Amino acid sequence: MVRPLFMAALTGHRYNGPSFYGFRADSVLTIGLTGGIGSGKSAAASCFRALGINVVDADWAARVVVQPGQPALAKIAEHFGADVLLENGELDRAKLRGLVFDNANERSWLEGLLHPLIREEILRALAASQSAYAILESPLLIESGQYKLVDRICVVDLPEEQQVARAGARDRSDAEQIRKIMAAQLPRQQRLEKADDVLDNSGDLASLEAQVEALHQLYLQLVEENY
Numbered sequence: 001m002v003r004p005l006f007m008a009a010l011t012g013h014r015y016n017g018p019s020f021y022g023f024r025a026d027s028v029l030t031i032g033l034t035g036g037i038g039s040g041k042s043a044a045a046s047c048f049r050a051l052g053i054n055v056v057d058a059d060w061a062a063r064v065v066v067q068p069g070q071p072a073l074a075k076i077a078e079h080f081g082a083d084v085l086l087e088n089g090e091l092d093r094a095k096l097r098g099l100v101f102d103n104a105n106e107r108s109w110l111e112g113l114l115h116p117l118i119r120e121e122i123l124r125a126l127a128a129s130q131s132a133y134a135i136l137e138s139p140l141l142i143e144s145g146q147y148k149l150v151d152r153i154c155v156v157d158l159p160e161e162q163q164v165a166r167a168g169a170r171d172r173s174d175a176e177q178i179r180k181i182m183a184a185q186l187p188r189q190q191r192l193e194k195a196d197d198v199l200d201n202s203g204d205l206a207s208l209e210a211q212v213e214a215l216h217q218l219y220l221q222l223v224e225e226n227y
């Protein structure tokens with residue numbers, strides 16, 4: 001269950017520090033980990049997990065809310081037609097991906113349906129976190145308003161060309177579709193302007209891991225100091 005704000009007050013956590021963005025999911029320090037498609041959020045999240053930190057993944061929440069039997073899946077099939085379902089009743093994600101990143105109105109409709117449900121799923125998962133601090137990993141942390149659930153924003157950053165290359169190699173998607181998805185996300189510079197912390201992922205995975213370890217020490221210190 002989500003602990004209300006007054007519980008955080010009772011436990012002595014600060015509300016109005018310089019990096020406080022609004023309503024918090026819980027009294028536990030929560031870091032929003034964001035970056036565009038293929039930036040390396042999952043790679044950074046794995047490093048935090050290896051350090052014993054609970055990570056809640058917004059992409060995972062987005063999958064939970066469209067499982068067969070969920071009302072949102074029925075609404076999607078009603079709106080886009082039964083063609084967006086696979087034979088086994090699951091969402092045909094590749095088909096929907098093609099539809100929504102080609103049409104901004106359809107994307108808005110889908111986001112209007114799913115984002116409130118995703119937020120609820122995220123809140124539930126964050127409330128269950130047991131680690132010293134928690135991470136919310138989300139590609140749309142800033143765009144969707146999920147930044148209001150966190151105390152601090154950590155951006156995984158790299159040049160856009162590298163982002164296209166890495167996302168393309170991972171998904172075997174064509175560069176054109178990746179660029180369309182990037183166009184639906186915040187531009188690099190605007191995302192960086194919102195960052196409290198930046199992980200530069202233009203280097204190798206060892207470099208990313210070292211930067212995560214340094215941030216982990218900072219976050220533990222913030223917890224120690226009641227942030």
Ligand SMILES: CC(C)(COP(=O)(O)OP(=O)(O)OC[C@H]1O[C@@H](n2cnc3c(N)ncnc32)[C@H](O)[C@@H]1O)[C@@H](O)C(=O)NCCC(=O)NCCS
Binds near residue numbers: 062093096118144
């Ligand atoms: C369109 C869908 C079905 C495509 O599914 P698919 O399995 O191909 O991709 P997946 O969900 O793994 O997302 C891959 C990446 O695409 C990007 N992305 C996904 N949704 C969006 C969006 N609405 N706007 C911009 N980028 C997005 C993110 O970088 C994400 O990491 C799916 O992305 C979806 O349901 N999107 C709407 C929900 C949403 O906004 N999710 C983002 C997390 S809040």
Ligand SMILES: Nc1ncnc2c1ncn2[C@@H]1O[C@H](COP(=O)(O)OP(=O)(O)OP(=O)(O)O)[C@@H](O)[C@H]1O
Binds near residue numbers: 170206
């Ligand atoms: N520093 C790195 N060096 C080389 N490859 C990397 C590095 N960081 C991540 N990658 C690879 O790049 C791809 C994209 O990384 P990752 O999946 O972590 O990105 P993401 O931000 O989670 O993407 P998405 O938003 O699409 O879920 C993966 O194949 C990953 O293994």
